Amino acid sequence: MSPFDFDAPVDRSGTHSMRWEKYAGRDVIPLWVADTDFRAPPAVIEALRRRVEHGIFGYTSPPPELRELIVSRMARLYGWKVAPEWVVYLPGVVSGLYMAASRLTRPGEHILSPAPVYYHLFRAARYAPRPWTDVPIVLDAGRWVWDEAALASSVRAESRMLMLCNPHNPGGTVFTRDELARLAAFAAKHDLLVVSDEIHCDLLLDEGKAHVPIASLAPEISRRTVTLMAPSKTFNTAGVGVAYAIIEDPALREAFSFDLKKSVHDASLFGYEAALAAYRDGGAWLGALLGYLRANRDLVEATVARLPGVAAAHLEATYLSWIDCSGLGLPDPHAHFLAHGLGLSPGADFGAPQFVRLNFGTQRAVLAEAMRRFERAVLAVKQA
Ligand SMILES: Cc1ncc(COP(=O)(O)O)c(C=O)c1O
Numbered sequence: 023m024s025p026f027d028f029d030a031p032v033d034r035s036g037t038h039s040m041r042w043e044k045y046a047g048r049d050v051i052p053l054w055v056a057d058t059d060f061r062a063p064p065a066v067i068e069a070l071r072r073r074v075e076h077g078i079f080g081y082t083s084p085p086p087e088l089r090e091l092i093v094s095r096m097a098r099l100y101g102w103k104v105a106p107e108w109v110v111y112l113p114g115v116v117s118g119l120y121m122a123a124s125r126l127t128r129p130g131e132h133i134l135s136p137a138p139v140y141y142h143l144f145r146a147a148r149y150a151p152r153p154w155t156d157v158p159i160v161l162d163a164g165r166w167v168w169d170e171a172a173l174a175s176s177v178r179a180e181s182r183m184l185m186l187c188n189p190h191n192p193g194g195t196v197f198t199r200d201e202l203a204r205l206a207a208f209a210a211k212h213d214l215l216v217v218s219d220e221i222h223c224d225l226l227l228d229e230g231k232a233h234v235p236i237a238s239l240a241p242e243i244s245r246r247t248v249t250l251m252a253p254s255k256t257f258n259t260a261g262v263g264v265a266y267a268i269i270e271d272p273a274l275r276e277a278f279s280f281d282l283k284k285s286v287h288d289a290s291l292f293g294y295e296a297a298l299a300a301y302r303d304g305g306a307w308l309g310a311l312l313g314y315l316r317a318n319r320d321l322v323e324a325t326v327a328r329l330p331g332v333a334a335a336h337l338e339a340t341y342l343s344w345i346d347c348s349g350l351g352l353p354d355p356h357a358h359f360l361a362h363g364l365g366l367s368p369g370a371d372f373g374a375p376q377f378v379r380l381n382f383g384t385q386r387a388v389l390a391e392a393m394r395r396f397e398r399a400v401l402a403v404k405q406a
Pocket of ligand 1: 056113114117187221254264
C-alpha cells in the first residue's frame with residue numbers, strides 16, 4: 023500500500039488559497055487554477071519546517087547543490103547533457119515567458135504561439151508588445167497537435183520566436199520526438215528562437231509516454247531554445263516561488279538575464295529549499311501521485327464519454343481536463359457549470375470559449391461529487 027494518502031481531506035480555508043477563496047462561502051467546488059489539494063511530499067514539508075525554525079529569512083543565494091540536482095535530473099530523465107551555468111533561476115515560469123518575449127525579440131519581430139494555450143504564453147507576445155500569430159492546435163486522431171500547415175503559412179520574414187507548451191496546456195498532449203523534431207527543423211529553417219514551457223513535464227499520465235525536452239534533440243535546436251521548468255506543478259509548491267530557465271547559448275542567456283533583477287525578484291529561499299527536497303527525495307511520492315491522478319483522469323473521461331453534448335480527447339498529461347461543450351449549445355458554458363456548483367476555468371481564457379478546463383487534482387471524493395454536479399449540469403441543458 024502507498025504510504026501517501028491522497029484521499030485524506032485537506033481543509034484549505036484560511037490559507038488564502040487562490041483556488042478556494044474565489045468561491046468561499048458558496049456551494050461551489052473550485053476546480054480551476056492549476057494547483058492541487060494534495061499536501062507536498064513529506065520531505066518537502068520537513069525541509070521547509072527546518073528552514074522556518076532557523077528563523078532568519080535574509081537574501082539567499084541559489085544553493086549550488088540545486089544546480090547539480092537539475093543537471094543530473096536532465097541527464098537521468100532525458101539523456102540531456104546540461105551544463106550547470108545554463109540554469110537561470112526565476113520566481114516563476116510566467117516571468118520567464120514574459121522575459122523571453124520582451125528581451126529576446128526586437129520591436130517589430132514576430133512571434134508564433136499556439137492556440138488555444140495557457141494564457142500567459144499568448145499574452146507574452148501581446149504585452150511585449152510584438153506582432154504575433156496564433157497558430158491553431160487541432161484535434162488529430164484524438165490528440166491536440168500543431169496544425170503544421172497553418173504554422174508554415176503563418177511564418178513571416180520578420181518571425182523571430184516560436185512559443186511551445188509541452189506537455190500542452192490545455193489538452194495535455196505529450197509531443198512525440200517526431201513532432202518535436204519537425205518543430206525543431208521548422209525553427210532552424212526560419213531561424214526562430216524557441217521558448218518551450220515544460221512546466222508539466224513530470225505529470226505524464228499514460229505509461230509508456232516519455233517527455234522529450236525539445237532542446238535535448240540536438241545541439242542545433244539547443245542553441246536556439248529557452249526551456250522553462252519548475253518543480254511547482256509536480257510537487258504542488260506553486261506558492262513557494264522557484265522556477266528556472268535552461269539556456270545553452272551564452273548570448274541568449276546574457277540577453278535573457280541582463281536586467282532580470284530590474285523586472286523580477288530573486289526566486290524565494292523557500293523555493294530553493296522545496297526544490298532541493300523535492301528533486302532529491304520526492305520520487306516515490308510523485309510515482310504515487312501519478313497513479314492517483316490517472317484514476318481521477320479516468321473518472322472524468324468516463325463521465326464525459328457517457329454524457330451528451332460534451333467531449334474530451336484522452337488526456338496524456340497534466341491534471342487539467344479540456345472539455346468541449348459546443349454540443350450543449352450554451353452561450354457561456356463556464357457560467358452554466360458555475361450555476362450548478364462547479365467552478366471551472368473558462369475556455370475563453372485560453373482562446374476557446376466553447377470549452378471548460380477542469381482541474382482534477384483533488385481528493386477522489388471531492389471529484390466524485392464534482393462529476394455528479396457536472397452530470398446534473400449537462401442533463402439540465404438537454405431537458406431545457
Ligand atoms: C503551461 C504553464 N506555464 C506556467 C504556469 C505557471 O508557472 P509559474 O507559477 O511558475 O509562474 C502554468 C500554471 O498553470 C502553466 O500551466
